[in-house]
Amino acid sequence: MRCYSDSSTENKMMKDQEEEEFITVRVQDPRIQDQNSWASYVDYKIFLYTNSKAFTVKTSCVRRRYREFVWLRRQLQKNAGLVPLPELPGKKPFFQVNDIESIERRRQGLQQFLEKVLHTTIFLSDSQLHLFLQTQLPPAQIESCVQGRTPFSVNKAILENAMCRKSVLLREDAEAVGYECGSSPSDIQANDVETSDETPASQEEPAASGRI
Template sequence: MCLNTMEGEEFITIRVQDPRLQNEGSWTSYIDYKIFLHTNSKAFTAKTSCVRRRYREFAWLRKQLQKYAGLVPVPAMPGKAPFHIGNSEDFIEKRRQGLQQFLEQAVQNMVLLSDSQLHLFLQSQLPVEEIEACAQGRRSYTATDAILDYAISNRGWTQEETLPR
């Protein structure tokens, strides 16, 4: 996404990539995805970040955005899979594309972009319960603190293999 500003062109690049099966062979197995963000937008605390999130965390984010966005439409997400096809390569790739499209559309909407939960989701590895508590002021740290702590720890600075602009 590119935005024209007085100083030049702002950009927000989001890539959902590298799906990985976690807890393979157990009843609690799931797939998570790497979310890579690179931007020069003033809306973001860290200009580069990389986190891993699973589908149910994306679903939580969408529900939170709907709760606080008022009448602003929240982008759709890909649906849940029937159990027997949930790990097929084709399904995983379609879901990855759908999750990327969901995030790309969310950051294009200024109302959604102003939600600190979206920023914490994209730029910290906090669990969703902590994201919600922080956004509601029930933690001693701010969203900016959490994002900067994650970025400084170097965990949030993993580079993407190819970075298109």
């Protein structure tokens, strides 16, 4: 007896596979900032590409430093309840910005941290995570935004950052110059929030966490 496959069923299966949600995140391109200063530090490019319905913008690119990851983990922990949160790479008391091996180990650890966070469903509803990954707002402004103390909403901040990035990319095509990831929305300034001074992650006061 010859069996014939149902083409409509095959097409449906192929479509379901194509529409399967994914989230790809990359932590890369470590750069030394303020290199000639005693306060020099390393930040990293975070590139996100997804088709997940949890994200308003499907592609984004920002730059973040280690202490901002420390802040993010603490904020996520407040919403996690009993859900275990992945660890960050250990913090060295005398981290050298010119130590290539240490920087690479930290980069790998930060990427593993984000990969685990983004594959834990409960965290995908946290507005602070979205603002961290898809805007260049510093932690103090992120907290103000999710608490409703800014003239812009979470979605507006994310969309404005995406528009700014698109504008830069279009200018690149015209000028044939390198794109510096991490540009901030033009209309989202520090004076748009009630409290705009960023304090080190270890000194910030706990704030209410928002949901997206």
